[in-house]
Amino acid sequence: MKEGPDISQIAALIGDPARANILTALMDGRALTASELAEEAGVGLSTASGHLSKLTDADLVSPRKSGRHKYFHLADAEVAGVLEALMGLAARRGATRVRTGPKDAQMQVARVCYNHLAGRMGVQMYRSLIARDLLAEDGEDVILTGTGRDFASGFGIDLVALEKGRTLLCRTCLDWSERRNHLAGSLGRAMLTRMEGQGWMRRDAGSRAVLMTPKGQQAFAAAFPRL
Amino acid sequence: MKEGPDISQIAALIGDPARANILTALMDGRALTASELAEEAGVGLSTASGHLSKLTDADLVSPRKSGRHKYFHLADAEVAGVLEALMGLAARRGATRVRTGPKDAQMQVARVCYNHLAGRMGVQMYRSLIARDLLAEDGEDVILTGTGRDFASGFGIDLVALEKGRTLLCRTCLDWSERRNHLAGSLGRAMLTRMEGQGWMRRDAGSRAVLMTPKGQQAFAAAFPRL
DNA sequence: TTCATAGTTCGACCGTAACCGAAGTATTGA
DNA sequence: TCAATACTTCGGTTACGGTCGAACTATGAA
Structure with missing residues (x-):
């Protein structure tokens, strides 16, 4: 029918x-x-x-x-993407959960989406990478440029290892709170892992919120300036 | 919770x-x-x-x-986007409708999504516009460049009238069959309307499929070449 | 005014599926 | 080997919501 x-x-x-x-x-x-x-x-x-x-x-x-x-x-990440999209719809219609706690504010700033960074920080990182031509958009896809590879390596990420995996290196994911793209894919995951390892941020136990350390605040702003 | x-x-x-x-x-x-x-x-x-x-x-x-x-x-278009995303998930899992008719093939080639062109033709048009810098991507947004405005006007589209409306001029929409962006927004709508008016294509009655006329085949390929 | 068409509301019926607890299976640890 | 933990399966109950037809409202046509 x-x-x-x-x-x-x-x-x-x-x-x-x-x-x-x-x-x-x-x-x-x-x-x-x-x-x-x-x-x-x-x-x-x-x-x-x-x-x-x-x-x-x-x-x-x-x-x-x-x-x-x-x-x-x-x-997979596609499922996560659909769920985020549904959250976007639900948020618009004010169907937010009853229990709107203090964590919600922090969730807008930085949170984990599937396995990568989302929220304002996630979007800022993505836009900063794009603006400096470290990432290049091509339709829905996004690719790491030559200078971007250098940047990632300098950031402490083993690109060769990542490219051996089955998951795509770079993917975009639509942020439900910011309504903009942020970086997903194995690189997105690795970036978050690296920043956690460096003590820039840590996950809140019991929620998806990500908390920035004072040190991380500075380092993040330096690494991913708004342009 | x-x-x-x-x-x-x-x-x-x-x-x-x-x-x-x-x-x-x-x-x-x-x-x-x-x-x-x-x-x-x-x-x-x-x-x-x-x-x-x-x-x-x-x-x-x-x-x-x-x-x-x-x-x-x-x-709104956001609702349409979520529905398309769900279709993408459903298609992957082989949950396609029982009745897989001859129209399905045509739907992959060209179909109407909300009010704009989707399917292979829709994606080709979008990519062609991007490749020639008539459209420029900026995060999730996409904007019409200066040369893009000239192109649209030459195509017979009244941009001034479109910009008076409340809907955004350019939006991207994720194509569930091609898994790439295509052009939505009031410009996307106007492009489809214009091409129909020019006799390039016409909608199939009773489905979302869009059928290309022979004349349209040529004109479309000339206007939106693969690069 | 009267009739016809489009849509809404109401009441009653029914089927599906969510739920729990109890019994059954598998794996680990003592 | 026996006991404890983690999960699955089964049976029975319950409730929510989709469905239809009939009565009701609103709009337009004759």
Whole structure:
């Protein structure tokens, strides 16, 4: 009757509150166990198990067994992107969660999206890289330029190792709070990891917020100036 | 319990098959009456009316009264974008509709997305404009350059009139079949309208497919060469 | 004014799916 | 080998929401 792929199945999957909680909890890129996700979603273990097998069947999350634990993570960055897009819609309509805590402000400044940096800091980094021709946009794609490679290496990132992986080096991801692109892909991940390792920032336990250290404030501003 | 906006409500709204059919039917940018949408969705008029008021409450569609008819259209391009993104996910997982007709091939070549051109032709047009610096990307935004303005005017488009409207002149939209950007915004709409007016292409009645005329084939290739 | 068409609201019915607890399976550790 | 932990499966209950038809409202045409 209709044209194009059927979106109702996937949307219905995301549409259940418990499953939406599970997916949201996985947005920070970590892999969590079934029990942890049950806790996050506020349902019993057996219920969560059922949800997780549905999400797995639909390839929205992927399981990884480790001993008697079973860890789940988002299937790929595209899933994360769709979730962010939905958050953007939801935010517009004022459907924000009841509990609007102090963390929300910090989430706007800097947070983890899947496995890379998002929020104002994430967007600033991206725009700074573009403005200096270290990154170049090509349609939806974005590529690291020659000078960009030098910059990344100088930043302490092993590009050769990254390029051996299966995931794309550079990807854009639409930021739901800033409504602009930020950097995803294995490079985006590595940048965040590196900045954490350097003590510029650390993740807030129990939320997706990223907290800047005083040292990090300065270093970040120097490394990624607004132009 | 969770961070960020609540996505389950909106996703659940899209997750009902009847409502998903309604939204998909509106993806071509036209405004349809409640009766037409009931037909599209395969439900009774009273049922469709209920769905439409829910979609309206959530600001996914907007009503416009005209006499004793009530026309519905998608609320904005952001909604269309999210629907396209969901289609991208659904397509990947092979959840394509059972009825994979001959139109599907044509849909990949050229189709209407909201109100602008999508598919391979849409992407080709966008990339050609970018490559010739008629359009310039800036983060998620895209702007018409000076030479781009001349080009658009020469193409028969009244930019001054477009800029009086409330909708942004240039926007990017992610193509679910090509996975690349194509041009949206009021300029994207005007380009499609102009090409239809020139007899380059015409919409297929009853689907979102866009059919190229022989004359259009040549003219399009000349106007938007692959580079 | 009267009739026809478009859409909304209401009431009743029904099916699906979320939920829990209990029993069953697998893996680790003692 | 036995016990504890992590997860899955099953059965039964429940509730939410989609569905239709009928009655009602509003607009336009004759």
